Amino acid sequence: MATVLSLSGSPSATSRTARLLRHLDARLTAQGHEVIPLDVRTLPAAALLGADFSHPAIVRAKALVEQADGVVVGTPVYKAAYSGLLKSLLDLLPQYALTGKTVLPLATGGSVAHVLAIDYALRPVLSSMGAAHIVQGWFTLDKDITVEPDGGVSVAAGAAEALEQVVDQFSAALGHPRTTVLAAAS
């Protein structure tokens, strides 16, 4: 049983990324984890854009990251990378905010041309923040995510299977946290 922060970095009010994450949150909850959802777009824009480290909402977001054993980081692909909104929050967290944490990177996008955006853009940022274990991520095409009338989503068969697999790998990794041992400089 672990605590998971499920972070969506889409600025859209009708975000497929956020809905996909909430859909996957249910799978993690069913596996016994406590999942805390956080849509970065709900944080005050002035605090994010003005780098207001001491704003109560930013302090709370930082505390949620600190308390989590694992973090799901979801983003739409914007201009071949992660969203600026996601980066605006990551920039306000401590340099090593992800130390000791297991991280699942997820992206949604409109083109398979950017299927590797997680690996060339997002993963290096997460790694620089000290993530102990960044499990295999997954890029889902927006056309494979259908918004249902109740606000939930259904995911096309092939993509759904792949997502379930990476979520289950993340869940299993949460049970076996890795620790990073830094050798003291001699």
Ligand SMILES: Cc1cc2nc3c(=O)[nH]c(=O)nc-3n(C[C@H](O)[C@H](O)[C@H](O)COP(=O)(O)O)c2cc1C
């Ligand atoms: C400003 C903007 C830039 C985008 N740039 C890309 C891109 O470079 N590559 C891509 O595959 N999709 C791109 N897309 C498509 C989105 O990544 C895709 O529709 C995604 O699922 C949107 O997620 P959301 O509904 O959570 O915001 C872009 C969309 C927008 C609005």
